[in-house]
Amino acid sequence: MASSLGELNPQLLWKHFAKILTIPHCSGNEKALGDYVLSVASSLNLPGKRDKVGNVLVSKPSTAGRDSAVGVILQGHLDMVCEKNSNKAHDFCKDPILTDIKGEWVYAQGTTLGADNGIGLAAALAVMEDKTLVHGPMEFLFTVDEETGLTGANKIQKGFLAGKKLLNLDSEDEGTFTIGCAGGADSELVFPVERKKTASKNLYRLHITGLRGGHSGLDINQGRGNAIKLLARMLGQAQATARFEVISIEGGSKHNAIPREAVAVVACPPVQVRSLTVALKKAFDKIAIEYKAVEAEAKYTFEPLAGKDFALTQGCQHILLDFLLAVPHGVISMHPEIAGLVETSTNLAIVRTGKRELDVLCSTRSSVASALEAARDIIKSVCALAGAKAEFKNGYPGWMPNLASPLLKHLKEIYAKTFGKEAEIVAVHAGLECGIIGEKFPGMDMISFGPTMKNPHSPEEHVHIGSVEKFWTFLTTALAELSK
Numbered sequence: 001m002a003s004s005l006g007e008l009n010p011q012l013l014w015k016h017f018a019k020i021l022t023i024p025h026c027s028g029n030e031k032a033l034g035d036y037v038l039s040v041a042s043s044l045n046l047p048g049k050r051d052k053v054g055n056v057l058v059s060k061p062s063t064a065g066r067d068s069a070v071g072v073i074l075q076g077h078l079d080m081v082c083e084k085n086s087n088k089a090h091d092f093c094k095d096p097i098l099t100d101i102k103g104e105w106v107y108a109q110g111t112t113l114g115a116d117n118g119i120g121l122a123a124a125l126a127v128m129e130d131k132t133l134v135h136g137p138m139e140f141l142f143t144v145d146e147e148t149g150l151t152g153a154n155k156i157q158k159g160f161l162a163g164k165k166l167l168n169l170d171s172e173d174e175g176t177f178t179i180g181c182a183g184g185a186d187s188e189l190v191f192p193v194e195r196k197k198t199a200s201k202n203l204y205r206l207h208i209t210g211l212r213g214g215h216s217g218l219d220i221n222q223g224r225g226n227a228i229k230l231l232a233r234m235l236g237q238a239q240a241t242a243r244f245e246v247i248s249i250e251g252g253s254k255h256n257a258i259p260r261e262a263v264a265v266v267a268c269p270p271v272q273v274r275s276l277t278v279a280l281k282k283a284f285d286k287i288a289i290e291y292k293a294v295e296a297e298a299k300y301t302f303e304p305l306a307g308k309d310f311a312l313t314q315g316c317q318h319i320l321l322d323f324l325l326a327v328p329h330g331v332i333s334m335h336p337e338i339a340g341l342v343e344t345s346t347n348l349a350i351v352r353t354g355k356r357e358l359d360v361l362c363s364t365r366s367s368v369a370s371a372l373e374a375a376r377d378i379i380k381s382v383c384a385l386a387g388a389k390a391e392f393k394n395g396y397p398g399w400m401p402n403l404a405s406p407l408l409k410h411l412k413e414i415y416a417k418t419f420g421k422e423a424e425i426v427a428v429h430a431g432l433e434c435g436i437i438g439e440k441f442p443g444m445d446m447i448s449f450g451p452t453m454k455n456p457h458s459p460e461e462h463v464h465i466g467s468v469e470k471f472w473t474f475l476t477t478a479l480a481e482l483s484k
Contacts, residue, residue, distance in 0.1 A: 004101070013119070017119060027081070028145060046128060051155070055156060060135075072483075074138065075143070076120035077152065078142050112458065113462060173450075174467035175421075177423050185396070190389045191357060193316055194316040198310075206301075209298075211259075214258050216255070223294050224258055231251060242275040245311030255347070256349070257457040258347060266311075327360065332346060341428075347362065396431055396435065411449075
């Protein structure tokens, strides 16, 4: 059994992935990784450039005799979702991501792995470097800020790309071709808070941890707990039998990740501590039974906290907890024609409490534009009832499936010939850059595929080693066949 990434095949791909793990590349901080891509291109005497927002494009000429082939673009994103367990000491701005090989899978140690989209990037870099491959004219597009707003794809200028066939390397099930995706948009909610004039003491910290979290699109139908929702639920049930004052509620960190942890600071008179402790335990015991099949590691702590602070008024506290419980989260509707595909969903993603307001971020997805609008109208209505304000951010388009795609037909034939079985054809409830790129470059034929990985956007993220090898075999075979 391999003990390091350097022992895995294909070695060239894993070499680049190991290097990517040493370079900080959270969303908004991709410059160093873009520099690495350009340095690899320079070492290979391949032309590379970077646009104003940081997208990187490298070109590679065709192998001998394949000059007349239609240009192919390999595309992936430079950024990763940076999530870690609260007990993990890790600085994503400087620390390398450490890995463990467990059987057939590669994991990170208490953080996201960044296989989304690091494996796709590594594959593209390996294709750039491998001089034994057969292919037509090629471009390698590395975009920025995909995970927080698809900014890089949105800012690509006309004329930046020349190829007509795009292979997006950002899918997560080997043997599956993705031909469509959901559109989405964020909503920023502001709930005004009222505080008492006198500072409260006898503070306590309620902390929910151990939830699985995950991708707010791909995992939204898995029934996983939302830490913000569960925290509000515990406090809402507890206030029926115990007297306490909420000071702050914090939870979640990324718009596209289901919140895994949430924290509330409350003030509680000494005579009420036992009642509150019992009430919180009763509330959590119900949650533990309800979520036992999907959140076996869920837990909470309730501990004293030094200091004093200004608490919310009781009226504000009751409305706030009702507001957090009412803001929708989870699947809203399933696709009526594609079995198992979520059509519309929303993620209560982030809550932050300030002195005068509580800020909430919701991320909503749908493959139907009108359904996306309707879901955001629900959020707006909840805000109106609670006296909060909603600001709707511009979203990104979905990618309409094209079952008549010539590229899809060709790749299906190549996959069947290579592996002796048919590839699965799907659309996903997640955002892919193909929708945006397709709008900017009409006529672009696009397919997305990749190796098998589980639980992206959470510290449980892991990638299947054998599927990476199959992914590489198919990618290199397809490049040769497409150049004929």
